[in-house]
Amino acid sequence: MLPLFHYPRLKEKLAYIPLGDFPTPVEKLERLGKKIGAGGLFSKRDDLSGKFYGGNKVRKLEFLLGQVRRKNAGEVLTFGFAGSNHALAMAIYAKDVGLRSISMLLRQPNAGYVRRNLLMGYYAGAELRHYPDMFSILWGSIFELVRHRFRSGRFPAVIPPGGSSPRGVIGFINAAFELREQVETGQIPEPDRVYVALGTMGTAAGLALGLKAAGLKTQVVPVRVVDRKCADAKSLARLFNKVNMYVSGQDHSFPRIKYSEADTGIRHDYFGEGYALFTRAGREAVALMEECEGIKLEGTYTGKALACLIDDVRKNQHRGQVILFWNTYNSRDLSRVTAGVDYRCLPRDFHRYFEEEIQPLDPDHIKTTERIRRPG
Numbered sequence: 577m578l579p580l581f582h583y584p585r586l587k588e589k590l591a592y593i594p595l596g597d598f599p600t601p602v603e604k605l606e607r608l609g610k611k612i613g614a615g616g617l618f619s620k621r622d623d624l625s626g627k628f629y630g631g632n633k634v635r636k637l638e639f640l641l642g643q644v645r646r647k648n649a650g651e652v653l654t655f656g657f658a659g660s661n662h663a664l665a666m667a668i669y670a671k672d673v674g675l676r677s678i679s680m681l682l683r684q685p686n687a688g689y690v691r692r693n694l695l696m697g698y699y700a701g702a703e704l705r706h707y708p709d710m711f712s713i714l715w716g717s718i719f720e721l722v723r724h725r726f727r728s729g730r731f732p733a734v735i736p737p738g739g740s741s742p743r744g745v746i747g748f749i750n751a752a753f754e755l756r757e758q759v760e761t762g763q764i765p766e767p768d769r770v771y772v773a774l775g776t777m778g779t780a781a782g783l784a785l786g787l788k789a790a791g792l793k794t795q796v797v798p799v800r801v802v803d804r805k806c807a808d809a810k811s812l813a814r815l816f817n818k819v820n821m822y823v824s825g826q827d828h829s830f831p832r833i834k835y836s837e838a839d840t841g842i843r844h845d846y847f848g849e850g851y852a853l854f855t856r857a858g859r860e861a862v863a864l865m866e867e868c869e870g871i872k873l874e875g876t877y878t879g880k881a882l883a884c885l886i887d888d889v890r891k892n893q894h895r896g897q898v899i900l901f902w903n904t905y906n907s908r909d910l911s912r913v914t915a916g917v918d919y920r921c922l923p924r925d926f927h928r929y930f931e932e933e934i935q936p937l938d939p940d941h942i943k944t945t946e947r948i949r950r951p952g
């Protein structure tokens with residue numbers, strides 16, 4: 577049973593479909609810890625949250641798709657950047673539960689994972705649409721909603737970017753209770769700090785709320801990786817409070833927690849030049865993790881979050897503390913599947929991602945471009 581469902585009213589009321597593989601393991605990062613000088617460095621392996629596809633979005637989808645199914649919708653429409661892990665997770669898991677998905681995708685800087693995610697989304701049967709800017713994605717969404725309404729007789733269920741509606745965020749309240757069980761059973765000492773990338777904020781907000789509700793002392797350290805206007809202290813506090821209201825409204829025994837802008841502690845210095853633009857510190861962090869632990873991260877989210885963690889440790893700010901890196905990135909290998917997909921089958925707008933150069937993830941800029949996929 578989900579740890580959160582110890583609140584009996586939540587179990588009764590919240591629609592939920594098991595999709596992933598939980599609890600995800602907690603593991604000591606022995607070699608990385610030694611390398612950077614952190615004695616108590618651990619990772620929460622949400623990268624293994626699904627047998628076929630992991631990452632942080634699976635937890636949200638268990639509640640989001642639960643609700644979609646309860647409402648009997650046949651299609652889901654969601655949003656993201658071209659390489660969106662959320663849109664891909666949606667495509668994969670929606671298909672699993674018999675729903676068609678539509679991915680409304682916004683232009684972004686190119687990277688290897690963008691190619692992989694697009695090929696995989698296509699393979700999973702998602703309808704992929706590409707838009708150059710916010711204005712066109714807005715009108716495009718209205719158009720697609722109406723078009724699908726006429727085609728199938730019903731509007732698709734609309735899921736916000738990153739799946740960070742209150743329902744989606746519940747997945748991360750549960751994650752905090754899951755962590756508490758792992759602390760109680762001695763799998764990990766109670767962490768002092770947990771580092772996590774801050775995108776649509778659902779992961780950080782859910783964890784912050786869940787950790788407090790679960791009575792853990794663990795502080796969330798959200799590392800901003802999106803534009804400031806999408807993620808700041810005020811909107812994080814607002815999301816926290818909105819989710820808290822929603823959950824305690826469903827079950828009155830769930831605590832109401834006072835939380836304000838001053839509590840958020842967002843780290844802004846690891847963002848760099850823009851969303852999905854890799855930073856030197858981020859690329860170095862990715863390389864260190866791979867070298868020490870053999871775990872693959874990426875440069876848009878996890879690299880930047882880990883860069884912040886490493887910096888803090890090296891500045892000796894948290895000596896002797898137990899530090900948890902929440903790994904939010906899928907680590908299941910999709911290459912066998914994507915190797916069989918020709919990018920030219922995708923809608924024309926996406927071909928650029930396969931024909932233009934990708935950003936190097938290598939910290940030394942040497943081994944630059946992956947070979948462009950040109951089958952046949």
Ligand SMILES: *Cc1c(COP(=O)(O)O)cnc(C)c1O
Pocket residue numbers: 631632661662738740773774775776777778779780877878904905906
């Ligand atoms: C979506 C995502 C995040 C950010 O999670 P939010 O809940 O959107 O803040 C972090 N890491 C990875 C790999 C992601 O795909």
